[in-house]
Amino acid sequence: MTVPKVEDKDHQPGQAAAVETGVDTLEHQRDLVAKLQKKPMVQGDRWYLLEHKWFKQWKKYVGYDTWEMSTVGAPTANPGPIDNSSLLKEGNDPEDLREHLIEELDYALMPEEAWDKLVEWYGFVPNQAPIARTVVDYGMFLKNLRVEIYKMELKICLHPNIDDLKTTRFSRVATLEEVDRVARSVFSVPEDANTRLWHRFSTNTLEMITDKSKTIQDESLYSAQVVLLEVQNSNGSWPRSSPASGNSPSPQLGALTCANTVATSSTQHGNAGSSGSNNSGAGASSTTPGSSY
Known part of the structure; x- marks a missing residue:
């Protein structure tokens, strides 16, 4: 017909x-x-x-x-x-x-x-x-x-203001570089600033994200997880510095809260002085990837 x-x-x-x-x-x-x-x-x-x-x-x-x-x-x-x-x-x-x-x-x-x-x-x-x-x-x-009908929800904050959480949504195949770019935009961080990202696996532990080329899925981030953006100081040091580096450690950050309180992931290893979106920034202090608040 x-x-x-x-x-x-x-x-x-x-x-x-x-x-x-x-x-x-x-x-x-x-x-x-x-x-x-x-x-x-x-x-x-x-x-x-x-x-x-x-x-x-x-x-x-x-x-x-x-x-x-x-x-x-x-x-x-x-x-x-x-x-x-x-x-x-x-x-x-x-x-x-x-x-x-x-x-x-x-x-x-x-x-x-x-x-x-x-x-x-x-x-x-x-x-x-x-x-x-x-x-x-x-x-x-x-x-x-x-x-992927529902994108993954992440809560981002800018060090040291961990209570100022902004809800963002990403595809699971988005890279951590994209998360970094969005966080910079949300908190008006200059594009040429060196930054690091941290995520939480337990109530009082931050772990540095050392490879921003990984996807959210590969990094084992979970829905409603808090991701912290840290911006390098003008003198090349980092606000979250290791006591062993000779710089004063950052103040207690306190406890973060989010919808999911338990997540399982493989702990990353490697050089703790991770780069910003373009380079590592000379003179950055050495920091252990997994550290307490």
């Missing part, structure tokens, strides 16, 4: 010129999206969340399911511009999704090519950003590719 082209009289606000002029028939839309949805996931690719209610309406409009053809091309079945507001918390921030969303109940996943086509054909509601997510390998020993 050939599905009729979209005529101007069937057009609703938000549809693109391609549909208005009948360049893409509804049959073509249906077949193309169905084909693209079968595309295998590739690590690092972007997929998009699409409100399931809108997707179901679009299926009726294009005759996606052969047993439901009575509404094909009907003006009343046109889904109109894509609207993902039901997936978002207040504020329309694409990073701030409602909790406990379920695939095929609340949303459908679209590869980038399919998403771009749907936006081209139907448009997107104003003042709302697309919800793009990355394909991540969740497997420890065997590859397990999935779209």
